[in-house]
Amino acid sequence: MADPTHQEHLDGTLIRGGTSRGLYVTPGELPDDSERRDEVLIDIFGTPDPLQVDGIGGGNSHTSKVMIVDESDRDDADVAYTFGQIGIENAVVDWSGNCGNLTSGVGVFALRSGLVDTAAPETELTLYNTNTETYVDQVVPVADGKPAVRGDYRVDGVPGTGARIDSYFRRPAGAVTGRLFPTGERVETVTVVGDDYAVSIVDVANPNVFLRARDLGLDGTELPQELNDPELLDRLELIRGAVCERLGLVEDRRDAADQRAAVPQVALVSEPQSYATVSGDRVDAADVDVTSRIVTTQTPHHSYATTGAMCLAAATRLGGTIPAEFARPGDGPDVTIGHPKGTITIGTETGTSAGEPTIERVRVSRTARLLVDGEMYYRADAE
Missing domain, CATH: 3.10.310.10 (Diaminopimelate Epimerase; Chain A, domain 1)
Structure with a gap:
């Protein structure tokens, strides 16, 4: 019989990127098997439940997200990242799209994790999104060797101001369907x-x-x-x-x-x-x-x-x-x-x-801030 007190954990980081909040992890923290990976994430976020009270989700689509970030094996990108939208009332993880808000936190996570070397006063890096097979050029402000937090840029929907992070999405048309107008019609x-x-x-x-x-x-x-x-x-x-x-x-x-x-x-x-x-x-x-x-x-x-x-x-x-x-x-x-x-x-x-x-x-300007860095627990039977 399994130990009823036992839980597993992964090392992850909660970052507020733009008007969203999500879990950022490196690939080695999650199971290799995709079905088991999704089960673990669903348990960590507290899905299915409209409040997600038993997990780190906030009961909203913009707080129920994950970014898997790693060094890129491509010559033309510094970092590769994969976005997952965790369901709230439905126990599902949708890996088919990208998140513009949380993309603003990818560079922050990469710099803090040592995946990319920092350069002051700002670090320029190229991100590759595996979901949509597209590239993002990003500029992250740096202070004292770390991603800057304080600044005068305001994002409506986020209290206060922060350091401005610019993300330039290259050729973003047809990201999921392969066509700007997927059916060929405009209306x-x-x-x-x-x-x-x-x-x-x-x-x-x-x-x-x-x-x-x-x-x-x-x-x-x-x-x-x-x-x-x-x-x-x-x-x-x-x-x-x-x-x-x-x-x-x-x-x-x-x-x-x-x-x-x-x-x-x-x-x-x-x-x-x-x-x-x-x-x-x-x-x-x-x-x-x-x-x-x-x-x-x-x-x-x-x-x-x-x-x-x-x-x-x-x-x-x-x-x-x-x-x-x-x-x-x-x-x-x-x-x-x-x-x-x-x-x-x-x-x-x-x-x-x-x-x-x-x-x-397409250019997007956002701010991002580290919220929590540590161990995220899930029930062992979720794995």
Whole structure:
């Protein structure tokens, strides 16, 4: 009989990257077998449970994430990393996408772990994301031989300020599906429960499904608690599941929540609007280029998923899409998105190839901070 008091542990680090928080580990800390690896992570995060009270997850999609980081065996990258989205109410780990927020912490972890040598006043490194087979050029500020924490850069959705980390995602289009427009259409119709919805399916950093907020009976400025309506979320998941089925990500749309929990993301888009944020501050329509709300793993996001923001920003520059329909016209690279906690600005560099649009690079600026470094425990029978 197994010892009822025995637990195993792994050495890991909790880092807040952007508006997310996640567990960062090196590959040797996890079982080689993929099924056992997922079981261990599910136990560590306290899934399945909407509160994740028996683990390190926070009961939200943005706090239920893992990054596996190691030296790269590629000549053109310093670090390789793999992202996993841990389910909350579903005992599943989705390895199919990337996380823009937690990517900002990869360089911090790599420098602190000695995977990359530090250089002051900033260290430039190239990351390779194994999920999407894409590269990220990152600049991490350094002070006293360590990643800097203090600075004057503000991220809406994170208290205070921190040191600015710039990440440049190279050629992020088709990250999961292999195509900027996975179906070849810029707007198409999805039918669920007898109702038709116009959607734009765009794949930049992660695939996203964009809908007009008004088509769901919304004005687009709702806050997460207002969007946390079971009927609305069920309808959005049906739409997302139908897109998963259309893209060949699942055979049956009803399996999307279990088999493809994290991607595609689904977002509601509207014109630049003024509104009060979650904290009571105000966003003015004149200060944003587009307004949006995003749902990740069937949960309204408290601010905005960074890969979703990257995709939305790019889509506003692609004529004929739903985001372009609502976005303020602009020629510069920066696109500012209004979200429930304020704004996020994404730099987008576009081009053309053989007469078709391309996304050359997308820039994201975030901050990151080490929170916990130590032993993460899981029940031995989880392994």
